[in-house]
Amino acid sequence: MQQQEPETTTLEGGAAAVDQQAERVSFIRRLTRIREFTILMVIVVLIIVLAVLNSTFLSPNNIVSTILSIVMMAIVSVGMTVALVSGGFDLSVGSVMSMSGVVAGSLVLGGMNVWLAVIIGLAASCLSGLITGLFIGKVRINPFIMTLGMQGVIQGVAYVVTQGAPVSVTGVSAGFLYLGQGNLLGIPVLIWILAVIVVVADYLMRRAVVARKVYYIGSNESAAYLSGIRVARAKIWIYIFTAILAGIAGILTLSRFSVASPTAGLGMELQAIAACIIGGASLSGGEGTVFGALLGSVLVGVVDDALVLLNVSVYWQSLVLGCVLIAAVTMDVLTHREKNS
Amino acid sequence: MERAPLLEARKIRKRFPGTLALDGVDLSVLPGEIHAVMGENGAGKSTLLNILTGSLSHDEGQILVKGQEVNFRTPVEARANGLAIVHQELSLFPAVSVMENVLVGRSIARMGLMDRKQMAPLVRSYLSKFDATFGPETIVKNLSVSQQQIVEIVKALVMEADVYIFDEPTSALSVEDAEKLFVVLRQLRQQGKGIIYVSHKFDEIFDLSDRVSVLRDGRLIGTSSVSEVAPEDVIKMMVGRSLDRIYPEKTDHTGKKLMEVTDLNAGVRCHNVSFDLYEGEILGVFGLVGAGRTEIMRALAGIDPKTGGQVVLNGKHLRIRSIQDAISHGIFYLTEDRKQQGLYLKLSIRDDIASVHLEALTKRGFFQTKSASTIATEVMQELRVKASSVNQLINSLSGGNQQKVMIGKWLLRKPRILILDEPTRGIDVGAKAEIHQLLRRLANEGIGVVFISSELPEIVGLSDRVLVIYDGGVAGTLTGGDINDETIMEYASGLHIQELVR
Numbered sequence: 001m002q003q004q005e006p007e008t009t010t011l012e013g014g015a016a017a018v019d020q021q022a023e024r025v026s027f028i029r030r031l032t033r034i035r036e037f038t039i040l041m042v043i044v045v046l047i048i049v050l051a052v053l054n055s056t057f058l059s060p061n062n063i064v065s066t067i068l069s070i071v072m073m074a075i076v077s078v079g080m081t082v083a084l085v086s087g088g089f090d091l092s093v094g095s096v097m098s099m100s101g102v103v104a105g106s107l108v109l110g111g112m113n114v115w116l117a118v119i120i121g122l123a124a125s126c127l128s129g130l131i132t133g134l135f136i137g138k139v140r141i142n143p144f145i146m147t148l149g150m151q152g153v154i155q156g157v158a159y160v161v162t163q164g165a166p167v168s169v170t171g172v173s174a175g176f177l178y179l180g181q182g183n184l185l186g187i188p189v190l191i192w193i194l195a196v197i198v199v200v201a202d203y204l205m206r207r208a209v210v211a212r213k214v215y216y217i218g219s220n221e222s223a224a225y226l227s228g229i230r231v232a233r234a235k236i237w238i239y240i241f242t243a244i245l246a247g248i249a250g251i252l253t254l255s256r257f258s259v260a261s262p263t264a265g266l267g268m269e270l271q272a273i274a275a276c277i278i279g280g281a282s283l284s285g286g287e288g289t290v291f292g293a294l295l296g297s298v299l300v301g302v303v304d305d306a307l308v309l310l311n312v313s314v315y316w317q318s319l320v321l322g323c324v325l326i327a328a329v330t331m332d333v334l335t336h337r338e339k340n341s
Numbered sequence: 342m343e344r345a346p347l348l349e350a351r352k353i354r355k356r357f358p359g360t361l362a363l364d365g366v367d368l369s370v371l372p373g374e375i376h377a378v379m380g381e382n383g384a385g386k387s388t389l390l391n392i393l394t395g396s397l398s399h400d401e402g403q404i405l406v407k408g409q410e411v412n413f414r415t416p417v418e419a420r421a422n423g424l425a426i427v428h429q430e431l432s433l434f435p436a437v438s439v440m441e442n443v444l445v446g447r448s449i450a451r452m453g454l455m456d457r458k459q460m461a462p463l464v465r466s467y468l469s470k471f472d473a474t475f476g477p478e479t480i481v482k483n484l485s486v487s488q489q490q491i492v493e494i495v496k497a498l499v500m501e502a503d504v505y506i507f508d509e510p511t512s513a514l515s516v517e518d519a520e521k522l523f524v525v526l527r528q529l530r531q532q533g534k535g536i537i538y539v540s541h542k543f544d545e546i547f548d549l550s551d552r553v554s555v556l557r558d559g560r561l562i563g564t565s566s567v568s569e570v571a572p573e574d575v576i577k578m579m580v581g582r583s584l585d586r587i588y589p590e591k592t593d594h595t596g597k598k599l600m601e602v603t604d605l606n607a608g609v610r611c612h613n614v615s616f617d618l619y620e621g622e623i624l625g626v627f628g629l630v631g632a633g634r635t636e637i638m639r640a641l642a643g644i645d646p647k648t649g650g651q652v653v654l655n656g657k658h659l660r661i662r663s664i665q666d667a668i669s670h671g672i673f674y675l676t677e678d679r680k681q682q683g684l685y686l687k688l689s690i691r692d693d694i695a696s697v698h699l700e701a702l703t704k705r706g707f708f709q710t711k712s713a714s715t716i717a718t719e720v721m722q723e724l725r726v727k728a729s730s731v732n733q734l735i736n737s738l739s740g741g742n743q744q745k746v747m748i749g750k751w752l753l754r755k756p757r758i759l760i761l762d763e764p765t766r767g768i769d770v771g772a773k774a775e776i777h778q779l780l781r782r783l784a785n786e787g788i789g790v791v792f793i794s795s796e797l798p799e800i801v802g803l804s805d806r807v808l809v810i811y812d813g814g815v816a817g818t819l820t821g822g823d824i825n826d827e828t829i830m831e832y833a834s835g836l837h838i839q840e841l842v843r
């Protein structure tokens with residue numbers, strides 16, 4: 001249900017040379033076939049419209065706060081991209097995000113060194129991903145069922161650890177709080193962290209051999225297996241990776257608000273999947289880029305922000321996000337169909 | 342005694358894109374007759390049955406039921422006219438009871454609810470003919486394959502049709518259940534029903550049937566009374582053809598033994614398989630559909646788990662427990678299912694080829710796109726793949742070129758044993774010949790080439806030796822003058838095994 005070129009012409013997913021003779025199309029036409037380019041255009045148009053309607057939209061403050069509002073979604077989406085590219089997905093990311101925050105927060109509250117607590121919080125996320133990956137890869141349980149189950153299990157852990165109440169941490173080291181609250185060169189550290197994660201992950205997804213295996217598995221799992229790729233092992237790593245990124249988002253949330261809530265990641269799985277799909281990933285696997293997922297997150301953030309600035313009640317957010325997702329996928333299916341006919 | 346046929350097909354012609362599947366085929370079934378239909382894989386048997394029962398339409402010709410011309414557009418219409426068919430593939434609903442399966446589409450209902458009280462005894466009466474150990478209420482998925490096949494047969498019997506068509510009914514039946522089926526068939530014959538019986542098994546056909554028709558390449562070669570022909574005559578009718586294509590010259594395989602497989606066991610279709618492979622030879626593997634060719638080779642290549650057996654390569658015992666083990670020893674298996682399992686249709690030629698060279702293309706964990714292009718270009722030139730560049734999508738290549746990519750991507754990994762499953766299926770004549778030349782060249786370079794094919798002429802034309810598979814085991818290994826259509830078919834039909842038993 002995705003565009004065929006160029007994401008599929010090369011695994012890099014970028015604007016690689018589409019075969020000239022077989023595809024005699026103009027440069028512009030080809031550019032518009034790149035999913036990222038389309039979203040970028042949509043975002044730019046939206047921004048222009050909003051800037052005209054409301055002068056505060058392009059103020060530095062609003063830009064920063066808009067980006068800040070999507071940091072967690074974007075980080076989780078990076079992990080989700082990998083799962084989607086492999087042909088699976090992960091519904092447990094929201095729970096893992098909550099769980100890693102409350103585990104670390106509770107340990108800090110119990111007197112543990114904050115960095116050690118962070119490592120344990122991330123390790124717990126890792127373990128969750130390992131279990132998910134083992135069941136999906138080795139036992140071959142459907143990712144939908146498995147991660148739905150894990151969503152419940154991990155959410156349960158978060159509730160049990162906190163007895164349902166948010167954990168407020170005080171007196172932790174300034175270094176830890178700097179991650180979520182500090183500024184570097186006038187820009188919030190959180191945004192720097194997001195930038196680093198996106199740039200590194202995007203580069204790895206395009207170039208690393210490990211990531212390439214993920215694309216192979218998502219493109220044709222049987223062929224990947226017959227090519228000698230260790231599919232089960234790769235899947236274990238994929239779900240560990242997804243869980244670690246969700247865990248990082250949970251830790252950063254703790255740092256940002258000095259509070260770990262067992263519901264911090266509530267609904268995050270759907271937001272992240274929406275961002276990835278808007279950004280060009282396919283539920284059938286083999287397609288999707290980290291950069292696309294970032295753009296998808298930005299689009300969602302801009303739409304949310306627009307609703308606020310245009311004084312639309314927050315209760316409309318969910319409705320509008322749903323419409324944007326459906327619109328993105330519909331557009332995709334239609335262009336795909338046109339191309340095939 | 343002149344009896345009017347219950348079902349008659351006259352000059353049936355059916356064209357599929359690219360092939361003439363049926364070319365003027367006649368077939369008739371008389372009341373109280375079991376009429377066997379035989380032919381190689383792809384001879385047109387299934388097409389004919391599908392046309393008779395309304396699953397396919399015919400381009401030319403007539404079908405008459407009791408002298409009346411009919412034109413079925415759906416299987417339902419055929420059923421309404423007294424034709425019942427038992428298909429080769431099981432088509433049951435696994436989560437539902439036997440009786441609901443048997444009476445599917447015609448459940449006996451009262452006020453919208455199924456009337457189990459009426460359904461059960463009816464179904465039970467048919468099951469008792471097979472001394473079935475399960476009842477009408479049993480859920481189908483709890484049954485063995487043989488029992489499910491019985492349900493499939495009962496589903497046809499319960500229709501009380503005039504003509505019953507059986508497409509290889511015994512391929513899934515146990516020996517005991519098959520015997521019971523034969524009793525039922527004889528009863529039906531006594532009741533004056535007509536039966537079309539498709540099978541590969543000579544003993545069944547010669548025991549059971551009155552007449553036998555042989556199809557070959559979509560033509561009816563002949564219909565004769567079973568009492569007037571011998572199995573050997575039927576085989577001749579099935580395969581007799583002129584070698585109309587030129588194959589690369591064979592070599593006399595004087596090379597040393599490359600691989601020795603002993604008592605390989607795996608799953609249900611690979612029992613105690615032993616064979617040798619010599620350097621420089623092409624070993625053809627032939628077997629009728631369902632004999633277990635693919636299963637045996639998949640087990641050898643570490644794809645499906647083995648339950649026993651030894652593999653010796655160049656004098657060394659190999660432990661092949663995974664596909665990676667086999668690959669590391671240079672044993673590559675190329676699947677018959679090119680599109681679903683062999684290639685990444687949505688990817689470019691370069692990325693597809695790169696998938697089996699990931700280790701060589703990795704530098705400090707990063708993928709070397711340029712080297713991948715180089716390798717892909719090499720494969721394309723070496724095998725003369727017709728494509729404009731390495732960026733062209735696999736999807737847009739012809740079947741022959743796809744096959745070349747599939748073989749080519751493995752060749753650069755220096756195979757010692759190359760196992761190709763139906764390497765020429767669905768590709769045009771020119772590409773076929775090229776692939777034949779290629780296989781011969783690889784064999785001459787010292788690679789052990791094993792190829793599975795359903796096409797007898799290809800097996801005969803290309804193989805230095807032929808391994809014939811029957812019922813999950815090796816029926817025989819043929820060399821030299823024995824590599825001919827008749828002999829191979831005799832072995833593939835289990836004729837020799839039966840003689841040994843007797």
